[in-house]
Structures are given as C-alpha cells and as structure tokens.
Amino acid sequence: MSNINSFQLEQNESYAVIDWKAEQLATTNSEELENAIRLLFKKDYANIILNLSKTAEIDGYGVSAIRKGTKICTNEGGLFVVVTKNEEIAERLDTAKIENLTLLNTVQEGVDAIYLNDLENEFQDEDDTESGEEYGESYGEDYD
Numbered sequence: 001m002s003n004i005n006s007f008q009l010e011q012n013e014s015y016a017v018i019d020w021k022a023e024q025l026a027t028t029n030s031e032e033l034e035n036a037i038r039l040l041f042k043k044d045y046a047n048i049i050l051n052l053s054k055t056a057e058i059d060g061y062g063v064s065a066i067r068k069g070t071k072i073c074t075n076e077g078g079l080f081v082v083v084t085k086n087e088e089i090a091e092r093l094d095t096a097k098i099e100n101l102t103l104l105n106t107v108q109e110g111v112d113a114i115y116l117n118d119l120e121n122e123f124q125d126e127d128d129t130e131s132g133e134e135y136g137e138s139y140g141e142d143y144d
Contacts, residue, residue: 006022014047023054025066051083052086058092079102085105
C-alpha cells in the first residue's frame with residue numbers, strides 16, 4: 001500500500017481500493033481523488049472501490065470527482081463503487097443521480113460486485129462471439 005496524503009491506495013489484480021482517510025471529500029482535496037483515479041486508469045484499472053467509511057462530509061466537488069470516476073470505469077466496462085454507511089453522503093450521492101454509480105456498505109460487498117460484473121462481462125462477450133458463429137454473418141443465397 002502506498003500512502004498519499006488524504007488516502008491510502010491498495011492495488012489488486014482486478015481492482016483497486018482508494019481508502020479515503022480525510023473527514024471530508026470537498027473543494028480542498030477532491031483534486032487528489034481525481035488524480036488517484038487518473039493514475040489508476042493509466043495503470044489499466046477499470047474497477048475502483050472508493051472507501052468513504054471515515055468520511056463525514058462531501059460537497060459538490062467531491063460529487064463531481066465521483067461522477068468522473070464512475071464515467072471512466074463504466075466506459076471501460078468496469079465498476080466504480082463507493083462504500084459508505086453515512087446516510088447524508090449516501091443521500092447526497094443519490095440526489096446527484098450519477099449514472100451507473102454503485103453505492104454499498106462494505107468494501108467486501110464492493111469486491112463481490114466487481115467480480116459479478118466481470119463475470120457478466122465475460123458471459124456477454126461469450127454470447128456475442130457464439131451468436132456470430134452460430135448464425136453466421138450473412139443470410140446466404142436465400143435472400144439474394
């Protein structure tokens with residue numbers, strides 16, 4: 001684990017955990033989160049868990065950073081999971097209506113969600129491959 005200012009970073013084979021240590025995710029430190037997300041993206045992480053269990057407050061800048069992280073991960077077929085039991089933070093994120101945001105209570109639930117998402121993506125890829133082979137790409141001479 002590397003320790004960088006407001007958070008600790010844990011990188012596993014298929015996901016990374018950003019353990020946010022600061023009491024708030026706001027104007028003063030939201031850029032640190034955005035930089036961490038960019039760093040992980042450059043390292044090919046499409047699955048990121050943001051652990052906000054020690055965080056008591058989030059403002060619009062924090063919400064914006066989470067929105068960007070969610071979009072980056074979703075575009076790569078991954079998940080951006082926010083972990084919090086804080087009702088106010090959960091409500092704030094729910095009100096923001098961030099598309100494809102996964103909000104859970106524990107990091108372990110986040111890890112499980114990531115593995116399930118990866119399995120779904122694999123099955124979808126297999127289905128796409130099989131349907132192309134099974135039915136072929138052309139209708140043959142019947143429709144000429």
